[in-house]
Amino acid sequence: MSVIFEQSQAGRLASLHQNAPAESGEATLPESLLRQSPSGLPEVSELQAVRHYTRLSQKNYGIDTHFYPLGSCTMKYNPRGAHRMAMLPGFLDAHPLADDSLNQGVLACLYELQGMIGDLTGMAGVSLAPMAGAQGEFAGVAMMRAYHTARRDDARVEILTPDAAHGTNPATASMCGYVVREIPTTDQGDVDVEALKQMVGPQTAGLMLTNPSTLGVFERSISEISAIVHAAGGLLYYDGANLNAIAGRVRPGDMGFDCVHVNVHKTFATPHGGGGPGAGPVGVSERLLPHLPMPVVVREGDEYRLQHCDERPGSIGRMSTFHGNIGVLLRAYAYLRLVGREGIARVADYATLNANYLMARLRDAGFQLAFPERRATHEFIISLKPLTDATGVRALDVAKRLLDYGFYAPTIYFPMLVPECMLIEPTESESREELDRFVDALTAILQEARENPELVKTAPHKTPVSRLDETRAARKPDLAFSRG
Amino acid sequence: MSVIFEQSQAGRLASLHQNAPAESGEATLPESLLRQSPSGLPEVSELQAVRHYTRLSQKNYGIDTHFYPLGSCTMKYNPRGAHRMAMLPGFLDAHPLADDSLNQGVLACLYELQGMIGDLTGMAGVSLAPMAGAQGEFAGVAMMRAYHTARRDDARVEILTPDAAHGTNPATASMCGYVVREIPTTDQGDVDVEALKQMVGPQTAGLMLTNPSTLGVFERSISEISAIVHAAGGLLYYDGANLNAIAGRVRPGDMGFDCVHVNVHKTFATPHGGGGPGAGPVGVSERLLPHLPMPVVVREGDEYRLQHCDERPGSIGRMSTFHGNIGVLLRAYAYLRLVGREGIARVADYATLNANYLMARLRDAGFQLAFPERRATHEFIISLKPLTDATGVRALDVAKRLLDYGFYAPTIYFPMLVPECMLIEPTESESREELDRFVDALTAILQEARENPELVKTAPHKTPVSRLDETRAARKPDLAFSRG
Amino acid sequence: MFCRIELFFRIELFFRIEGGMPFIPHTQEDLRIMLDAIGAADVEALFDEIPANIRSRDAMPNMPEALSEMALMRLMRERAGQSGAGLNFIGAGAYEHHIPAAVWEIAGRGEFYTAYTPYQAEASQGMLQAIWEFQSMMCGLTALEVSNASLYDGATALAEAILMAVRANPPKKGPDGDRPARVLIPASVHPKYRQVAAAMTRHQGIELVEPSFCAKRGAASMNGLNLVEDEPFSALVIPLPNFFGSIEDVDTLTDWAHKRGALVIAQVNPMALALLKPPGEWGAAGADIACGEGQPLGAPLSFGGPYFGFLTCRQKLARQMPGRIVGRTVDKDEREGFVLTLQAREQHIRRAKATSNICTNQGLMTVVAAIHLSLLGPEGLRSAASACHGNLNALRRRVERIDGVSLWFPEAVSFHEMVLKLPMDAALVVERMRGEGISAGLPLGEWVEGMDNALLVCVTETKTAEDLDRYAAALSAALHREAGA
């Protein structure tokens, strides 16, 4: 399909969106400051633009079109109602610097959302400011650093993470100026507690952990881990990536965590939009309260207002120009109000039920489980190593072939500990019938791989393009349109 | 793709849309009146419903996805802005029987729309009540009848239409209790004026005509025709199906018509929605004013109000429970405000330019024009008779093959006068590049038909289903899902 | 050194002078190339077959200059702000219901929204399947076998149902030749429906007879019917609920009509059918045709439209059905697919002999209804209907406590609408309550002779206990003010 620039024609003036100033008059821009070169924007009609982007959209899988069992990403149904509510004119027209008195409606939603996230995480205070999970992590680690600094406990230069952690964990620790050390994992998927004991010490600023872990299992020794780190003077950071598995059943605060971020596009059903925007609210225990990023919404009598940095001098500061990704937070708020107190626990129940069911069925269909002795949480891992060894068909090939069967692919090659792995997360919003179809597809592909491996290795065959040359993309980067 | 009922599972309760009454209390419905049998509605989750209908939509061509050169249907760009405006909460919440004082905003739009349609058609009064073109026709013919009846001119029992007319014309005349007689067409596509002269008389109630005609040419003798019918005591009805060709250039009123309907989904860019809703406002000359269908919006000082039947006793009555397809009319209003006085004439200019360009290019590519001596209006006809004779490939086959090339097909086998015809209407909103691509596709199909006729006869090949068995559908009607 | 702001106007000038236009993609270069290909000197030449004496490019006093989308959106937001019924208790044929957000999000997708009638089935499977599913749902709700793909609205659907019934069951020839067809349409049917039916059927020799209703129940009375049964009739219309919100004795009426050789046309509120016995099960044999207003199934009030009419019938009447019908079939590879079918009934084939002149119907609204009903499901629709009914009763309990307020029809069984008897002119009460932001109902004085003090009040699932309290308080105040004045 041609790119929009190839549909452009110089001199086409088909825009409805031309505007003239309210009145004519002398302008005040010196000619020397004016742009002389073309901006290169496409010149197309409204119909051309609408048709182009409508057609592009059709070349994309989303939850609204396909089962999307992308492990670690919690691709559950994104309620359309939440979208419509967040797009109500009053919310869209709200200027972030207008007086709080004009924005009581949106502030009320944000205040209540802080409370609900506090409830779910077992934390004493919440800031909605971080604009994505990774920024939430940054805020969390920065608060841990601010805590140690405030106590003049300056020798703590290390952050520990499990070797199976999301890449954002070590990357964040780095951005906060810490050295990262990785803790090994046992063959049952747990943190190696003995190794941990060896690694902690006066140099330990904290531990970053997600529980359930990225291996799709619940970290059973969490209380012990927490005690070890705390005893060494470190803090515990909870990566909320997998909160959907336990929301309403067990709270990070009760596991001993000092600090939590949540990904609203996972547990709270906000859309991922092909890469964002998300939001990564952070919750903290009492001792980190002074360091929360700003702003925070507070209630005084019947009035809501934004609290800014000058009111919380220990704050790690601002994460964004204004107050964060409000539109996304409103969607999360709407979702939580729609499912309510009863519902949020059922989410974890059925997400776990679906994962365990799918795991059992795939095991029965001959797939190798990474942790056959363990319960699945809301996700689980299979390894295609035996298949690869036998046929040369890799996890990547199977993933691509799934696209032909009308499924988005699970996460592959993450976590890196399990060879040829697929991390599969069905979420609670998929029906049993859909899971059964997915099992059928994987089973059929297994058969294909044995009988006709080439078919699978050259997949996908039914998508708008066949397998793309990523090596060439990196070697000869073609990153922008050029008329040359 | 499965139908929604096949995704249903008894006992699934996944709706967000359960509601309880404000309070409990004694109900007043006797058990004998209650429904006992199941309604058969599907039991699916919100995700299942969203995914099902989203996927269904992807199996449909629309203007937003494809060039849609459907002759006589004026498939031009439907502005998204008009959609958004018509869907503003105040308009959606307006109850048709609420006091006019609560609805001044919507009434103002409707009043102004009446005026704009009056301007464009050269008519003295307009009613927006008819809910589609065919209902506009009904209103028009009913007004002609009411006019004759009011004058006690009761012997007029015949309506004349050209043999090339839309089927709605004779069907409407029938519904109004008239006998229909068809006037022959000359080989230049004009009404046979000599025949007309023979046919008119004291039995003639009126003539229904569209100009430009369904043959894609302008009826040059319109003034003479009008004089003949009027001299015989008949009235002239203008079918506004083809108004897009002449809007702002020549008005039905100036051609001598007494009555007009317009299709807002054609000239005024409202969406056709896969079959409607449309709207078919009618305009009339002075003498038919007393008979306009109700309601009509009137202005008194700064106030707008709806005029009802009791204020216009000669009215043919109501066309709908309330005031017509208001949401559609608001879109038409928005479109007219966006293009404005200058724009509406340019619409006709460029619609005509596109049609004549496409006709010239297809002629050069070897296609046979139905009326090679004539200018195209906003549409034109080619005949594939030579191809059919040579290869057996019919217009239907070429139409189906066009779908494979990513175009919706032109209208085929209408008007019935031209064998193996295609009525092609590009509209003003398509670019020259798109027309060129369409020529390329038709040219390629011509080649295919000569070299590999089977390929074309079995088309389409790239659509979600291949050619469907319409005969079987009619012989063994399967019109609704049954669980049996 | 400073450029003048006029420089910035060059685009606007371009529009005026050089021919740019919002929805027209042509450049000046295109224009030249295209005129060359045509062999015309200018655009003017393309219109040379139009006689000069009838051309007119001006005289459009009501047609304003173009506005940008920005300017028009602002105007329309203002106008939308000057529209809407506030806290609304008016029904009378158009009902305020909750519409799931997903309904219009999907129905508004370009592929549905900007498609034409699905003439090319292979490129229109989405629309066709959605309509077929809609047909199936309407058959299920009405318990009849065949549905069409929609008519304009409830009133025109009734008119088409009458025409259809007369075609299927024409009057026998009388001693003096043709007799007019008679159809009984009780006065408890919505007055506007009766007006539309009259307007649409009057040219086909059909006489609509309007038996009176019972003063106690606000429903068709057997007395009224017996008064008009002296001559044969083709059909009886039975509304459920009727204009007054009352529930008719559908079993008795159906059997009465069938016994007299007439067909039964059920004119029903589809949401009510979630609770009430469906037409196909009325009386011993069931109604023959059902029709009604589809608005409660996903159409916003929108000042009266677009809504849609539905029409279902017994299998044997299928070929008398007006309008489009979608059927399921197979493609050449035996895959299931959908097409428009039984088109021999329609105007584009049958022309003057078609079952109706209808062409464009309310296609998108049937997609809306299919999505709406899928999202609600049987229990969602039932719970909404139940909440409507429960809320009506809850309001009734409140207003009956107000001095001077009672039910106009003391023995009426109501679904979600009732007629209140007030101690003064209802129009005046409504006007006063409007001052409190409440649209209190429809005063019936202008609608039915002798009902000046009657107020038709509708309550749907959208109302909360607080809303009902507010209504009762405002009504009480409006009446009290009179007493005090």
Place this chain on the structure above:
Amino acid sequence: MFCRIELFFRIELFFRIEGGMPFIPHTQEDLRIMLDAIGAADVEALFDEIPANIRSRDAMPNMPEALSEMALMRLMRERAGQSGAGLNFIGAGAYEHHIPAAVWEIAGRGEFYTAYTPYQAEASQGMLQAIWEFQSMMCGLTALEVSNASLYDGATALAEAILMAVRANPPKKGPDGDRPARVLIPASVHPKYRQVAAAMTRHQGIELVEPSFCAKRGAASMNGLNLVEDEPFSALVIPLPNFFGSIEDVDTLTDWAHKRGALVIAQVNPMALALLKPPGEWGAAGADIACGEGQPLGAPLSFGGPYFGFLTCRQKLARQMPGRIVGRTVDKDEREGFVLTLQAREQHIRRAKATSNICTNQGLMTVVAAIHLSLLGPEGLRSAASACHGNLNALRRRVERIDGVSLWFPEAVSFHEMVLKLPMDAALVVERMRGEGISAGLPLGEWVEGMDNALLVCVTETKTAEDLDRYAAALSAALHREAGA
């Protein structure tokens, strides 16, 4: 004979007791089958690896009972009605612009809206191509060669640009070992941007130096810069327009920094670039990095987000770029296609050594921007920018006529924002004008020392001559009231 209304409650009961839930499709039958397949007695058993002592199913005092979509929509409509800035003249980093209706109609389509990051390229070509087109547009607007696929917002984009510049141009080792990297970020840069940059860079040994601005022009002063050039620095940030709406002398500043071995980071309003010289053309060599707030390109104000940050740079800096980048390539049949590329910079590959920890960015907002810019085209964007500028001047002419009102920076050259000097506390004036439904601007007292009487006023293309008249009248009245009191 009458059923009780409680009957109708059975659905609600089902929800509470039997486990139905809005977004969970499972029937009781499913539950049984699935537990059987798993070999678990009940759902509880699936959680048996969680130690009992840390489990908690209650204690959620802030978590209310579920609402139906209908009830929540009503609540949210009320809350939306309690939000919004009225007739708004506040800018300061978030600007009210017209957004064509088609933008969000398309961006909101499920295929874009509900997709994840396009890891499986073949099933994500729509998103990938749209992002690539977005990247191309940002390169065009800034006249630089490489763009990433977005950052969170303008402030974080500036912070990432600073980190990037320091990586590309690190400080030389001093005599005493490592020296901190210094970056000059003039005090005319938005204060919140400076705060965010400080929060995000402080742990990496970067010192942000803030040269003062000129009191007459409200722009960076050479004096201020010369005072801080004693030590080497990695980069200079140049805002355009700056926080005060003023236009900096970008050519001189760029050359000044380059001469001193520093990189130049342009922090720009992308809409302004339709009129103003793009970063790639500043000075002799052009800026090296451009970043900014993408909000003016299709994001509604939304109380501050979601917006998006953009970041473009010279080719040679591409591998220092943080965040995702989309590249064009071919498939095995040599058809063009798009993939995420140069991923070796990113956290999921590089982990602790990544260029940034960013993972989720503002993907959908780049689709919004691509559609928005396609609909406007170069002339649409230019006309909007021109109208903003023209309207600012039109307002300036009006308010300068008011006694006591003048420009705070008398020699400022402004784009669409200006600082007014008022004869009294600006916060009080704003409060009074709020009573007239006008958000009059941002009082700078709390933002900049000594600017209590300063009001930052923004005017965009959305304002009409009447709006400007209304503003001037309200301002005059607000000041007059003081005089009269």
